[in-house]
Amino acid sequence: MLKIWSMKQQQQKDANAEGAGPKKKKVTAAQLRVQKDLAELEGTLGRTMKTSFPNPDDILNFTLTIEPDEGMYKGGSFHFNFAINQNFPHDPPKVKCTQKIYHPNIDLEGNVCLNILREDWKPVLNLNAVIVGLQFLFLEPNASDPLNKEAAEDLRSNREGFKRNVRTSMSGGAVKHENYERVIGK
Amino acid sequence: MVKIPACSKTMRQNIDKLPRTYLDNLLSKPGPASDPDWVPGPETISALESSKVLGAGGLGCEILKNLALSGFKDIHVIDMDTIDVSNLNRQFLFREADVGKSKAEVAAAFVEKRVKGVKITPYNGKIQDKDEDYYMQFKMVICGLDSIEARRWINATLVDMVDMEDPESLKPLIDGGTEGFKGQARVILPTMNSCIECQLDMHAPRAAVPLCTLATIPRQPSHCIEWAHIIAWEEHRKDEVLDTDDPEHITWLYQKALARAQDFNIPGVTYSLTQGVVKNIIPAIASTNAIIAAACCNEAFKIATSCNPFLQNYMMYSGDEGVYTYTFDTERKEDCPVCGNLARNLTVNPNMTLQDLIDSLGERAEAQLKKPTLRSEERSLYSQFPQSLREQTAPNLSKKLSELVVDGEEIGVSDPAFTIAFKYKLIFVS
Numbered sequence: 339m340l341k342i343w344s345m346k347q348q349q350q351k352d353a354n355a356e357g358a359g360p361k362k363k364k365v366t367a368a369q370l371r372v373q374k375d376l377a378e379l380e381g382t383l384g385r386t387m388k389t390s391f392p393n394p395d396d397i398l399n400f401t402l403t404i405e406p407d408e409g410m411y412k413g414g415s416f417h418f419n420f421a422i423n424q425n426f427p428h429d430p431p432k433v434k435c436t437q438k439i440y441h442p443n444i445d446l447e448g449n450v451c452l453n454i455l456r457e458d459w460k461p462v463l464n465l466n467a468v469i470v471g472l473q474f475l476f477l478e479p480n481a482s483d484p485l486n487k488e489a490a491e492d493l494r495s496n497r498e499g500f501k502r503n504v505r506t507s508m509s510g511g512a513v514k515h516e517n518y519e520r521v522i523g524k
Numbered sequence: 525m526v527k528i529p530a531c532s533k534t535m536r537q538n539i540d541k542l543p544r545t546y547l548d549n550l551l552s553k554p555g556p557a558s559d560p561d562w563v564p565g566p567e568t569i570s571a572l573e574s575s576k577v578l579g580a581g582g583l584g585c586e587i588l589k590n591l592a593l594s595g596f597k598d599i600h601v602i603d604m605d606t607i608d609v610s611n612l613n614r615q616f617l618f619r620e621a622d623v624g625k626s627k628a629e630v631a632a633a634f635v636e637k638r639v640k641g642v643k644i645t646p647y648n649g650k651i652q653d654k655d656e657d658y659y660m661q662f663k664m665v666i667c668g669l670d671s672i673e674a675r676r677w678i679n680a681t682l683v684d685m686v687d688m689e690d691p692e693s694l695k696p697l698i699d700g701g702t703e704g705f706k707g708q709a710r711v712i713l714p715t716m717n718s719c720i721e722c723q724l725d726m727h728a729p730r731a732a733v734p735l736c737t738l739a740t741i742p743r744q745p746s747h748c749i750e751w752a753h754i755i756a757w758e759e760h761r762k763d764e765v766l767d768t769d770d771p772e773h774i775t776w777l778y779q780k781a782l783a784r785a786q787d788f789n790i791p792g793v794t795y796s797l798t799q800g801v802v803k804n805i806i807p808a809i810a811s812t813n814a815i816i817a818a819a820c821c822n823e824a825f826k827i828a829t830s831c832n833p834f835l836q837n838y839m840m841y842s843g844d845e846g847v848y849t850y851t852f853d854t855e856r857k858e859d860c861p862v863c864g865n866l867a868r869n870l871t872v873n874p875n876m877t878l879q880d881l882i883d884s885l886g887e888r889a890e891a892q893l894k895k896p897t898l899r900s901e902e903r904s905l906y907s908q909f910p911q912s913l914r915e916q917t918a919p920n921l922s923k924k925l926s927e928l929v930v931d932g933e934e935i936g937v938s939d940p941a942f943t944i945a946f947k948y949k950l951i952f953v954s
Contacts, residue, residue: 342827343691346716363901364684365936367676367721367861370945373907374938377897380909394916395903425673428724447758449735457732461725483736 368426372397375465382466387473398422401436404473410501411441411476414508414521418450418472420465430459431468437519440507442479442490446516450475451485488514547595551829562830573597575663575828583668583700585615586817588631591666592639594825600645600662602654603628614810651678656685664696666824668817670806672727675699676862679712679720683863686715696827700820704807705843707816710854711823711835714863718837718854721862726854730804745785745792749801752780768803777802815841859944867934867947874926874952878905881925885937893939893946900935903928908940925950 376389376397383389386407391400402418416439421432433455435448443451452471454463484490493500503513510520551568558564577591578600591599605627607618617634618627628646636644647654651674659665659681669675679697687693697712699720712719737743738751757766757777767773778798785793799805819839826834835851842848858864872881878898885893898905905920905928907913920928929935931952938945 342696342713342716343694346691346694346713364680364867364934365899365901365945365947367680369899369901370861370936370938373897373899373936374945376907376913377895377909377938377940380940383910388912389910390912391904391916394907394913397899397904397907397913425676428672428676428727428729443736445739445755447755447762449739449755449758451734451736451739453734455735457734459729459732461729483734485736485739487740 366424368422368424369397371427372422372465378464378466379469382469387469398424398426402469402472404476406473406476409477410479410504411508414439414476416476416521419448427461427464430455430463431465433468433472437521438517439521440486440489440504440513440516440518441475442481442484442486442493443475445485449485451483551831555832557832559830559833564831568829568831569595572825572828577824577828578602578659578662578665583702583813583817583820584627585617585631586813587666587668587700587821588617588635588644590817590821591824592635592642592644594821596824596828597641598643600647601628601632602647602649602651603631604648604650614808614813650674656681659685659695660693662695664698664824664827666698666700666820668700668813668820670701672724675701675720676724679714680862682712683714683719684867686866698820698823698827700816702808702812702816704809705812707812707841707843708839709816709819709823709835709841710838711827712837715866718856719860719863722857722860723838723854742784742788742790745781745790745794745797746801748781748785748788748790748793749777749798751784752777752798753802756780756784768799774799774802812841812843815843861945864944865946867949869951870948871951871953872925873954874931875924875954877922877924878928879921882906882921893937894941896937896939898935898937900929900933905929905935926952 379389387402387404389400389402391397393399399422400420402420404416404418406412406414406416417436419434419436423429423432433450433452435444435450437448438446450472452468452475454467454471479489479493481490481494489500489503492503507513507518508521510518512518548569551572552564554562554564562568572595575596575598577596577598584601584603588599588601603626607615607622607625607627607630609620609623611627612618612620612623615627617631622630626646626648628648632644632646636642651669665678665682667675667678669678682695682697685693685695694714694716697714697720698709699712700709701707710723711717733744733747733750735754738747739755742748742751753766761776774795778793778795781798782793785791819835819841823835826832836853838854839849839851842850856863882893882896882898885896895908897907897909899907904913904917906917929950932949934947934949936945936947
């Protein structure tokens with residue numbers, strides 16, 4: 339044991355750490371990482387996305403709003419709830435759409451099928467990657483990995499019809515006997 | 525055929541009376557690999573006997589038994605679990621009559637009774653219940669934890685405890701873990717070599733199936749169970765929190781999964797598989813646990829006595845395709861959020877405003893932060909970005925530090941110009 343300590347002193351000979359004061363709560367590794375990730379969003383959010391924090395002291399829980407300015411979902415305002423736990427970045431953030439929308443990769447409960455949110459998540463990825471991924475789902479909805487099967491089938495078989503159904507659903511109408519939430523004109 | 529004699533009562537009494545000859549031999553004369561500065565003899569032996577060590581977690585039975593039999597006399601054990609019938613096949617300190625009791629308490633009582641002269645103090649709860657004052661009493665910590673979250677917690681705690689003025693504050697952390705036929709043992713000297721947070725990227729993420737596969741075309745029984753777990757529960761019982769220890773909840777998931785499996789003609793969904801998938805139960809093999817626990821306890825013994833060099837610093841054991849072990853020295857990560865930048869003391873006037881503090885950080889030689897974002901554990905003090913957070917935290921800029929933090933509180937400061945966060949402990953001086 340003493341040997342280890344002398345190694346330590348050797349290693350840190352020049353370090354000038356001072357004595358300890360009373361012990362207080364520490365900023366956690368997950369908080370520091372999220373703080374860094376949020377700062378890096380500066381170039382990403384732009385005009386089409388914004389975040390809001392119900393409790394500004396809790397940066398692990400927030401809402402992301404995406405307002406696509408092109409593509410089939412242009413004009414809509416889509417809200418995603420981000421819930422990050424203390425095991426981030428080992429665990430991915432939990433992301434859910436808070437509205438009921440008509441989208442092949444988002445089910446009626448708001449679950450999102452995005453590879454980096456589940457099977458392809460790695461600690462080297464960051465919030466920026468997730469947010470860019472979500473934005474991409476609105477520009478290029480993907481019929482080959484469906485979570486809402488009817489919507490995917492619709493997109494695959496009749497792209498123009500699908501576009502019309504997206505518009506209907508976005509203005510709060512019903513598609514195939516399912517009512518959707520109005521997400522435009524806010 | 526080899527006949528193994530049963531251990532009779534008289535034999536057992538003899539074992540207890542045996543002086544620990546071999547152990548004492550090892551600690552009484554230097555060997556070819558022992559450190560030239562090492563002084564063997566009674567001093568070393570008493571150092572071992574007085575080493576207070578802490579063991580915790582799933583490898584606990586093996587670790588506790590090994591520590592007690594290698595001469596450690598003052599052992600504390602923490603475990604939050606109670607004994608389940610399914611533990612009895614490998615956790616040999618427990619009997620059928622113990623089912624439902626605290627693992628820590630039963631294990632401590634068993635080993636204390638079996639190994640004369642050892643004192644074992646159990647704590648039935650989480651490692652997170654204890655604070656730095658508690659961990660300060662030990663010579664070292666040996667962990668066989670079952671989650672990465674718990675490992676990160678104990679690692680951060682032990683790294684933060686290191687105080688240059690106090691040699692006793694450096695607590696070696698020995699971490700073991702197994703999964704099926706694979707395992708690892710590592711020795712962490714907090715702040716001196718790579719810590720668990722530095723090595724976080726090395727952990728294989730939990731295998732997950734794409735959500736769309738679960739929702740559309742399941743192929744495996746586990747897909748049906750995951751579907752029930754993630755999708756069906758949300759749809760039908762959204763307002764209830766799923767408790768994986770509640771038999772009613774597991775039964776509900778099992779029935780949903782079974783119905784789905786029948787729709788897709790997938791055999792193999794059972795109640796116990798449902799439990800396994802939902803609780804993420806990793807197969808535990810008794811002998812892998814024994815190998816890893818043995819490696820950990822030998823390192824503890826060598827560190828406590830200095831009799832031989834210890835592991836530097838990671839040993840992987842792979843027994844799933846033949847047997848392979850490899851030992852390598854993982855490097856510290858410069859930008860590790862836990863050990864990369866230790867908290868520095870910063871004396872501040874509690875009457876200065878947050879804006880004043882930010883301005884002074886820009887002038888400090890080691891930081892020179894241009895656009896710092898600051899937070900304490902409880903509060904976002906000031907965020908540069910996103911805009912909404914900047915607007916919400918801007919009113920803090922004109923507040924006095926004493927309104928935002930308490931004396932001695934730690935703050936984390938990050939800046940886009942640096943990959944690593946700085947940590948400061950604010951010491952109030954008026």
